[in-house]
Amino acid sequence: MVLVAGSVAGSALYRRRSARRLERVELYAGDGSMVSLPDGSVDAERMLSLARDVLALPG
Amino acid sequence: MDAAQALADLTEISSQVHQVAILDQDGTLLAATARDTARAERFIATVTPLLEEADRLARSRGLAELAQLEVSTLDGSVFAVRRDGRLIVATTRPDPTVGLIFYDLKHCLGSIDGAAEPHPEPDGSGEPRKATRRRRKADTSA
Numbered sequence: 001m002v003l004v005a006g007s008v009a010g011s012a013l014y015r016r017r018s019a020r021r022l023e024r025v026e027l028y029a030g031d032g033s034m035v036s037l038p039d040g041s042v043d044a045e046r047m048l049s050l051a052r053d054v055l056a057l058p059g
Numbered sequence: 060m061d062a063a064q065a066l067a068d069l070t071e072i073s074s075q076v077h078q079v080a081i082l083d084q085d086g087t088l089l090a091a092t093a094r095d096t097a098r099a100e101r102f103i104a105t106v107t108p109l110l111e112e113a114d115r116l117a118r119s120r121g122l123a124e125l126a127q128l129e130v131s132t133l134d135g136s137v138f139a140v141r142r143d144g145r146l147i148v149a150t151t152r153p154d155p156t157v158g159l160i161f162y163d164l165k166h167c168l169g170s171i172d173g174a175a176e177p178h179p180e181p182d183g184s185g186e187p188r189k190a191t192r193r194r195r196k197a198d199t200s201a
Contacts, residue, residue, distance in 0.1 A: 022154055027117045028127035035120045043116055050109040051130035051137040055150055057102055059078055059093065 023048060062089035062171050069167040075155045077135070078102060081168070084144025089171070106148050110139060129157060140164040145171070 025037040025047045037044035060068075062081045070076060070092060080091040080102055093099035109130070117125040130137045131154070138160050139148045147164045 022131060022133055024129070024131050026129045027113055027120070027122060027125055028129075029117065029122040030124050030126040033122060035117065035122055037116065047109065047112060047116070047130050048132055050112060051132055052134060054102070054105050054109060054137050055132065055135045057078065057105055058098065 060170055060172060065167045065170045066090040066092065068170065069163055073160070073163045075151045075160060076163070077150045077152065079147065079149040079167075080106070081171070082146045082148075089145075102148075106137070106139075109137065110146075110148075113139070127161060129161075131155075131157075136160075138164060140168060142168045 023039070023044075025044045027035045027037075037047065066079060066081060069079060078092050080093070080099060081089040082103070083089050088096075088099055088103065091099035091102065093102055110128075113128045113130075114125050126141050128137075128139045133153060135153050136151045136155055136157075137148065138151065139146060140161065142165065145168055147168050149160065149164055151160055
């Protein structure tokens with residue numbers, strides 16, 4: 001029982017971490033410099049929300 | 060070539076992009092994949108706050124001028140590239156090949172009449188690719 005619970009929890013944690021890696025906000029300047037907004041930051045979440053609005057539009 | 064042809068070439072070679080819009084420096088819509096003008100305008104209206112916020116964040120973090128952005132979500136990604144005053148914005152499927160998308164968007168902008176020649180920039184994309192690349196639309200491998 002403990003093993004099953006541990007597996008489920010581990011799986012959930014893995015999926016969560018994988019999902020976070022897929023969500024990112026990166027801004028590039030013309031000189032090649034780049035800023036990556038930190039995961040979970042207010043600014044990153046705002047940008048992700050605005051992007052979801054764009055992605056939700058019909059083609 | 061004109062913007063419509065450049066956009067057609069982009070959608071032919073890149074199976075990862077979904078919606079695309081190209082704007083001139085004064086905000087005029089040059090070309091879009093949207094079925095009609097109303098949808099294209101809605102796309103632009105929805106993208107605008109994202110770009111404004113990105114500009115604000117870039118300035119607040121000391122970036123000279125926002126030239127590109129990538130916002131990746133679990134549902135897909137939004138990319139934008141600015142060059143010579145023109146702007147191209149594209150949405151893609153989830154987890155796209157980032158360097159490839161940026162290259163294709165830059166090449167699309169650069170191929171429009173009156174634009175400077177495209178040249179890859181450091182964006183983590185690795186090696187530059189030939190502009191004559193062609194892939195089948197059905198090829199979704201990344």
